[in-house]
Amino acid sequence: MEPKQCTKNQKSWLESESGDWVKQGIIRAEQQAQILNRYSTSHVDSFYSSWSSLLLISLGAILIGGGIILLVAHNWESFGKGTRTVLSILPLIVAQALAWYSVRYKPQLTGLREAAGTLLFFATAASIALISQTYHIYGDLERFLVTWLVLGIPILYLIGSAGVLILVCALILWLCGLEREPYWLYYLLLAPYLYGLYKQQRYVLFQWALWFVIIGSTFSIIYSVSWKSPIDDWMIYILLALSVLYYSLGKWLFGFKSHGFWGNPFSSAGALGIASISLMLTWEGFYRYSHLDSESKFVFNDYLILLVFAISVLATIGFIILKFKRLGINQWALITSMLLAILGVIGIPIKLPELVYITLTNLYVLIASVVIMSQGINQHRLMLLNAGLLWFSFLVLFRFFDSDIPFVLKGIVFIFIGSAFLGVNIWYNRKLKRDVSAQQEEAA
């Protein structure tokens, strides 16, 4: 069996504790050795021991690379075409030589590999930029960035540097924000690499990259169909479905244990998306206009986003089937929002009235937020409790200021829900007291 990775602190804690157990006769010495063999710090050592120096090297390489770009951008027009052509190829050749030396002769030096990869990444850009400048080649920023990206992604696979991974992720993010094209598909090219990181348990880098992937993809998907597209009005439901997919994917990948907000990017982003979009849907207006615009032309992008929607729905169903037994009530509370997304899309054709849809969304947020609060209390997880509370408070705030509902109705509903809260609280306290006194009687 492959040993599990842990940090040095965790390992030394385990060593001292298990040493105590041996002394106290709970386990034997060979059992202690067996247990300790199940945990290794090798990957983590190789990654973390040089973590700070790695960071410095990456930053250094990025600064040098940026410096080269700036020197190029200055435009040395007095040099003449020939000199400038030689100059534009030169940094590329130097960086390639360094990369070759690192991969061929010193593959064990992580720092050198980081520096070589990052420099090579910048050198490719610098050479293209300088040639473009010398010859006044038009070609917009978009084409330049795409060429850079396509030449840069192989560097990641062949040299494998953390700096290049982050730079590539950032470059794709930039493209996603620049143009209404489905540039987020480039993130798929990173999937094998990210999977490798996951397998090697290099989680810090993995999580960083995932945040980029999530932000870039989501932004790109919104941007690409937010205007002049036939599925423009479905965007909010597609995003809701995508959020549910993110949430499920996170639980699938990282397991059901809590990893904190930054530790599980998919679930955190998904939960955030579900909470905010469901709150938006509690308002009037979104649903009313949520039909397809049959006059606009469907292009590749629109089909792609519809495919994303279909995959989100199917993958969530798959997740529910596979993990049915492990799903807790708070997970159900979030995943059921997928029904709101589906209803939003099919609601108009099946003639579901707006009032019904809005009532359903309001009820959903009310119930789901209360469920999450109660789970936070039961499991003693403060973050869960606060999240539920925040979600609930926003719903209350929105409805209090909602001018479309008559004051009297609002008043009655508020008083009713408030009394329900107080009632449940009093009942719960009494139950607690009864349980305590019952326990005391038993003890006596």
Add this chain to the structure above:
Amino acid sequence: MKPTLILLVVLFAIQLAVPGYMIFEQNQILTEGTAYKFKTRPIDPYDPFRGRYVTLSYAADQEVVPVMEGAEIESEDWVYALVGVDDEGYAVLEVLTDVKPEDDQDYLYLETFYRRYDGGYLVSLPFDRYFASEENAPKIESAVWRRQRDEVEDVYAKVRVYKGKGTIEELMINDMPIKEYIEIQQEQL
């Protein structure tokens, strides 16, 4: 050799081939292309990677270009524009077509932009940047605009056109390369 190393060599070759091809292509256009004068006005923006340049806004960009009979063209299509010369010797786009023209006819491969009521199109000429140093780019802009306010100006880009591609050879004011013109201006001040 390990496969990684072989792939690395392939990657290096591609990384060198891309700028190499760009140089080859530009030189081919510059040596074999026909020279045209495109009347223009420069303005001065900024590119974070490639530095300062002036955007050239061409007179030919402002004109509606008619569509050749029988050609099916829509907005944002890539089409062929036949290049000709007007009475004053400046380049004009004569007509748009979706069929690749014969080699003896000069043409540019470009994107249509906006359809006009008469069926013609506005297009944008792709060679719209002239890179200059940080120092010179703003000067180019101000020199040209100042000239245009007082006297007769003759600002044009000397563009080489070859097999659908165009590249700027030089930016000219009154038949003088822009850098020389700016130097003379500096001396007069």
